[in-house]
Amino acid sequence: MSNNKAFAADASRKERIKEWVSRPGGFGIITGSLMFAAITLVGFIYPLVGPYAADEFVGESLEGPSLSHPMGLDQLGRDVMTRVFSAVPADIGIAFLGVTIPLTIGTVVGILLGISKNKYVVSTVSSLIDGINAFPLLIIAIAMVTFLGPGLFNVVIILTLMSWARYARIARTKAVVVLQQNYIEAAKLMGYSKRRVISKHVAPNVSSESLAYALSDFILVIIIVSGLSFLGFAARPPMPEWGSMIADGRTFLGQAWWLTVFPGLAICWSAISLSFIVEGLSRRDRGNS
Amino acid sequence: MSNALVQIDSLCIDVKVTRTRRLTIVNSATFDVQPGQLLGLIGESGSGKTMLCRSLVGTLHRRGAYINSGSLTFNGIDLVNASPKEWRDIRGKEIGYIPQSALAGPNPVMTIGAQMAEAIQLGEKMDKGVVRKRAIELLEIVQIRRPEIVLKQYPYELSGGMKQRVMIACAIAREPKLIVADEPTTGLDVTVQAEIMQLLKQIRKNLNTSIILVSHDLPLINEVCDDIVIMHAGSTVEKIPSAKIQDTRHPYTEALYRSRIDLVEPRGKLVTINGQPPTVGDWPTGCRFAGRCDYAKPGCSADVEIPSIKIGPNHLTSCIRQAEIWGK
Amino acid sequence: MNRNVFLRKLGGRLLRTISISFWVMVISYSLMRLSPGDPAEARLGAGADPEAIIKLRETLGLNENAFVAFVDYFTGVLRGDLGVSLANDVEVLEIIKRTFPLTLTYIVLSVFFAFIISIPIGTIIGWSNKASAVYVFRGITSIIIATPNFFIAMVGILLFSVKYNWAPLFGYVSDFPGNLKYLWLPITVNTLILVSIISRVLQTSVVDTRAEEFVETGIIRGVSRPRFFWFYILKPSLAPTVVLLSYMMGTMLGATVILETIFSLPGIGRELVGAVLANDYPVVQGILLLFGVITVFLSFIGDLLAYALDRRVKL
Numbered sequence: 001m002s003n004n005k006a007f008a009a010d011a012s013r014k015e016r017i018k019e020w021v022s023r024p025g026g027f028g029i030i031t032g033s034l035m036f037a038a039i040t041l042v043g044f045i046y047p048l049v050g051p052y053a054a055d056e057f058v059g060e061s062l063e064g065p066s067l068s069h070p071m072g073l074d075q076l077g078r079d080v081m082t083r084v085f086s087a088v089p090a091d092i093g094i095a096f097l098g099v100t101i102p103l104t105i106g107t108v109v110g111i112l113l114g115i116s117k118n119k120y121v122v123s124t125v126s127s128l129i130d131g132i133n134a135f136p137l138l139i140i141a142i143a144m145v146t147f148l149g150p151g152l153f154n155v156v157i158i159l160t161l162m163s164w165a166r167y168a169r170i171a172r173t174k175a176v177v178v179l180q181q182n183y184i185e186a187a188k189l190m191g192y193s194k195r196r197v198i199s200k201h202v203a204p205n206v207s208s209e210s211l212a213y214a215l216s217d218f219i220l221v222i223i224i225v226s227g228l229s230f231l232g233f234a235a236r237p238p239m240p241e242w243g244s245m246i247a248d249g250r251t252f253l254g255q256a257w258w259l260t261v262f263p264g265l266a267i268c269w270s271a272i273s274l275s276f277i278v279e280g281l282s283r284r285d286r287g288n289s
Numbered sequence: 290m291s292n293a294l295v296q297i298d299s300l301c302i303d304v305k306v307t308r309t310r311r312l313t314i315v316n317s318a319t320f321d322v323q324p325g326q327l328l329g330l331i332g333e334s335g336s337g338k339t340m341l342c343r344s345l346v347g348t349l350h351r352r353g354a355y356i357n358s359g360s361l362t363f364n365g366i367d368l369v370n371a372s373p374k375e376w377r378d379i380r381g382k383e384i385g386y387i388p389q390s391a392l393a394g395p396n397p398v399m400t401i402g403a404q405m406a407e408a409i410q411l412g413e414k415m416d417k418g419v420v421r422k423r424a425i426e427l428l429e430i431v432q433i434r435r436p437e438i439v440l441k442q443y444p445y446e447l448s449g450g451m452k453q454r455v456m457i458a459c460a461i462a463r464e465p466k467l468i469v470a471d472e473p474t475t476g477l478d479v480t481v482q483a484e485i486m487q488l489l490k491q492i493r494k495n496l497n498t499s500i501i502l503v504s505h506d507l508p509l510i511n512e513v514c515d516d517i518v519i520m521h522a523g524s525t526v527e528k529i530p531s532a533k534i535q536d537t538r539h540p541y542t543e544a545l546y547r548s549r550i551d552l553v554e555p556r557g558k559l560v561t562i563n564g565q566p567p568t569v570g571d572w573p574t575g576c577r578f579a580g581r582c583d584y585a586k587p588g589c590s591a592d593v594e595i596p597s598i599k600i601g602p603n604h605l606t607s608c609i610r611q612a613e614i615w616g617k
Numbered sequence: 618m619n620r621n622v623f624l625r626k627l628g629g630r631l632l633r634t635i636s637i638s639f640w641v642m643v644i645s646y647s648l649m650r651l652s653p654g655d656p657a658e659a660r661l662g663a664g665a666d667p668e669a670i671i672k673l674r675e676t677l678g679l680n681e682n683a684f685v686a687f688v689d690y691f692t693g694v695l696r697g698d699l700g701v702s703l704a705n706d707v708e709v710l711e712i713i714k715r716t717f718p719l720t721l722t723y724i725v726l727s728v729f730f731a732f733i734i735s736i737p738i739g740t741i742i743g744w745s746n747k748a749s750a751v752y753v754f755r756g757i758t759s760i761i762i763a764t765p766n767f768f769i770a771m772v773g774i775l776l777f778s779v780k781y782n783w784a785p786l787f788g789y790v791s792d793f794p795g796n797l798k799y800l801w802l803p804i805t806v807n808t809l810i811l812v813s814i815i816s817r818v819l820q821t822s823v824v825d826t827r828a829e830e831f832v833e834t835g836i837i838r839g840v841s842r843p844r845f846f847w848f849y850i851l852k853p854s855l856a857p858t859v860v861l862l863s864y865m866m867g868t869m870l871g872a873t874v875i876l877e878t879i880f881s882l883p884g885i886g887r888e889l890v891g892a893v894l895a896n897d898y899p900v901v902q903g904i905l906l907l908f909g910v911i912t913v914f915l916s917f918i919g920d921l922l923a924y925a926l927d928r929r930v931k932l
Binding site: 132135148232246264 | 633637639643644648651652653755764767768771779867870871874875890892893894901904905910912913
């Protein structure tokens with residue numbers, strides 16, 4: 001009976017929060033969220049309050065980590081720590097756009113496909129979607145750079161063009177399943193308008209699945225964005241961005257390990273914190289810890 | 290009762306939930322099984338009946354469960370402390386098991402023939418021709434047509450009823466003295482259910498096997514079994530011969546009996562039992578049915594040990610107030 | 618009776634695979650048309666000779682109607698003609714033949730080793746009762762998976778090439794066994810990541826299988842240990858792993874681009890990067906097409922293998 005206390009209407013706020021956390025996966029979700037919030041906040045605030053600017057030449061080139069420069073200086077004498085944190089809007093921000101926009105477009109298309117009765121339209125678009133999904137994301141993103149040109153903004157466009165198909169696939173599969181459920185039939189029988197049925201019943205259920213995928217996708221896109229920059233296809237110097245910083249640091253690998261390690265750790269931190277959240281959520285779903 | 294095939298006394302099964310927390314699933318189970326007897330075991334979900342079955346085939350450890358106290362004897366052998374070697378001699382050969390039809394069935398990645406061979410050989414080496422012949426023979430006993438074809442098929446190609454027949458065939462492969470059937474017809478069509486029940490009755494007759502038939506379906510058990518053991522919240526509350534079910538001496542059995550769907554008059558009220566069974570591990574003191582019992586008095590929930598009262602040669606009950614309610 | 622059903626489903630799936638491959642071709646060809654500017658001009662540079670630009674447009678088929686151009690391309694591909702590199706006049710097919718084997722080699726080796734290592738790890742942890750072991754396992758694998766492969770590669774280089782001279786920084790020798798020196802680090806990096814992914818999926822799968830009732834029946838039947846391991850634990854759990862693997866091969870192909878750049882290996886990934894930098898459209902299209910078709914067929918084969926292992930899989 002002690003577990004059921006939290007469900008009682010008179011359970012205090014504190015008790016309910018405690019219960020939510022103690023369920024399987026709670027630890028992961030909280031840790032991951034805190035970690036991710038930390039780097040995002042620091043990324044947006046530090047450049048405003050930090051002592052140096054991202055492109056300011058503040059000292060000797062290739063100086064190792066020290067008290068005044070915890071992450072060292074790069075080959076042009078810029079403070080690595082400032083640059084690492086200044087890269088957050090680029091890496092995380094672009095990745096965020098690269099997930100939310102395809103998520104929206106893809107889910108809408110997917111639901112529409114799920115609803116549609118037109119067999120030809122559905123099968124053609126589905127084949128198209130499968131066709132787009134057939135390419136490894138990094139490869140087709142690189143190919144697109146050939147045709148659209150490099151640059152961070154173009155990367156968003158490329159990601160949108162390529163990623164929507166994955167979301168559409170998930171949304172459509174789930175929409176088809178949802179539409180077969182009894183409660184949809186019940187809603188229709190009760191006389192709800194088609195629009196209402198879709199917006200109140202189909203959309204929320206489909207979106208929850210798409211959103212779950214979006215979280216995992218976020219990790220992937222962060223890595224792809226930095227990967228593309230590493231190859232020189234996305235962010236261009238002197239813009240601070242983790243991937244391009246690692247690429248720059250490659251030349252000085254032997255002498256200045258901090259040029260590659262710290263931006264790399266930043267990517268790791270972001271990806272790991274998100275994966276903790278994903279892992280926590282999946283543990284919660286599976287009901288074990 | 291001394292020549293019982295299975296003797297269970299005050300059996301207590303616990304489960305290890307975490308390193309420190311333990312949950313009692315079966316608190317005090319007492320009954321016996323005679324050779325050739327068809328015994329029904331009735332109870333709601335959470336009553337502990339499945340754990341009891343597992344204790345009879347020695348697979349408790351898989352779920353972190355273990356026998357805490359009490360005795361469990363089969364054919365004179367103590368199963369509580371049996372060694373792995375003793376279990377290997379008993380499992381499958383002396384005690385057979387038919388799993389719940391809804392959950393399980395044959396291994397989906399093996400052919401029926403391969404699995405029957407396993408059930409027949411039980412780890413021993415046998416001539417392939419002999420095994421195949423026996424497999425076909427068994428499939429015919431369970432009334433599966435065209436057994437040679439079925440041997441080559443995979444479970445997903447068979448219907449629920451057929452899969453369950455295969456499981457029965459596997460269970461009787463070595464003609465065990467006892468078969469434990471855990472809800473063997475749950476989830477199957479009613480007609481198939483009837484056929485399977487007929488099959489079990491026939492097997493009992495032809496092989497003189499004792500069968501413990503677990504179910505939550507009282508009418509079914511009542512019709513098929515010789516005697517019935519009723520479980521509630523981890524304890525056996527009554528053991529009564531099928532024929533005498535209306536002379537029950539326990540409020541729970543009475544309530545179960547009265548709530549039978551087939552007794553309802555058209556347009557009549559459905560009789561239900563109040564409340565829910567207590568959460569496992571969170572059991573109240575005294576009689577665990579007291580909270581839902583129509584006859585309960587304050588004395589029923591007192592912290593006393595619930596006795597096992599003998600009413601007749603084959604009739605035991607755990608209701609402290611039985612004499613007052615139904616007279617001597 | 619069910620052979621026909623199976624063949625019919627197989628045929629249907631194969632047909633779908635081919636139709637998706639067709640779309641793959643359409644997409645890889647039409648990307649060029651999505652360019653906002655003039656591809657020919659982009660390739661030759663803004664200040665180039667206008668006649669050269671026109672000639673290039675002709676070669677690339679940009680002057681024709683898109684549909685006609687695609688049909689030309691399509692029939693060409695069926696004949697084995699994937700176009701000619703703009704940079705050095707070599708046939709794209711030749712370029713692929715020259716560079717793909719290396720990439721294929723180290724991918725296949727990575728997958729092979731990863732599989733051998735993942736099966737015992739995934740099975741043991743999946744079957745284990747120790748919550749601590751599971752926690753540690755999932756924790757470490759989470760971290761490895763979340764780390765971008767180029768970072769792992771760079772750390773690997775830092776340790777093994779810079780600090781301890783166990784692997785050369787760049788260069789390549791194509792004959793065996795000389796090339797092992799150059800390949801062991803990229804293969805190890807790849808294998809490490811693959812092992813994390815595969816063993817994780819296998820572990821989850823084994824945990825699911827373990828809870829199934831038929832495993833109980835296997836114990837009751839006293840099945841011998843090796844038999845039990847294969848038929849009751851491994852075989853029912855492998856299907857998701859195999860499907861994942863076929864999907865991973867596609868992602869691996871993608872990852873080769875970065876790995877080959879870092880390790881300076883003359884594989885197809887590096888070739889693609891070079892072609893992109895040089896605006897060498899035919900090569901880009903050709904490699905893109907190759908990757909797309911391979912991924913589609915791999916997923917088909919993966920599903921087929923999964924079905925062979927576990928009939929519950931839907932074809």
